[in-house]
Amino acid sequence: MIDVTVIRNKSDxxxxxxxxxxxxFAKRGKDIVCAGVSAVSVGAINAVHALTGVTPLIEQKDDGFLSCExxxxxxEDTMEKIQLLLEGMVVSLRTIEEEYGQHIKITFKKQEVE
Incomplete structure (x- = not known):
């Protein structure tokens, strides 16, 4: 299963x-759930960089791990743009979860310290 954890700060x-x-979901190279999650998440990171000039802190591994901070x-205006792009990513991931919930789980957490 793909686990997605979205961490929000105290300001949500x-x-x-x-x-x-x-x-x-399917054999490697044919897994549409994996491909969808990858496209949505990497696309969001690329959009943040291309449209705001901000480079998120990223860690990526071959085993399906992706971390973005x-x-x-x-x-504030830059953060608003970034938030809109990331909220769009969440909407897309939730859409995948609605259809393929046995293959992807999204969890939301609040950051305790800012």
Whole structure:
């Protein structure tokens, strides 16, 4: 199963997200759940960089692990744009979860310290 964890700060803004695991929907190279999650998450990261100039802190591994953290102390207008892009990612991931819930699980957490 693909586990997605979205971490929000005390202001309810997405601060980071972590994706790990495998969908096991189909054989490697034919897994539409994995491909969809990858396209949505990497696309969101690329959009943040291309449209705001902000480079998130990213860790990616070959085993399906992706971690993305938004840098702190950004101007408010930049953070609003980033949030819109990341909330769009969440909507897309939830849509995948609604259809393929046995292969992907999304969890939301609140960051305790800012």
């Amino acid at each position: 803004k997405i601060q980071s997200f972590v994706i790990s695991g495998h969908a096991f 938004i840098p702190g102390n950004l101007p």
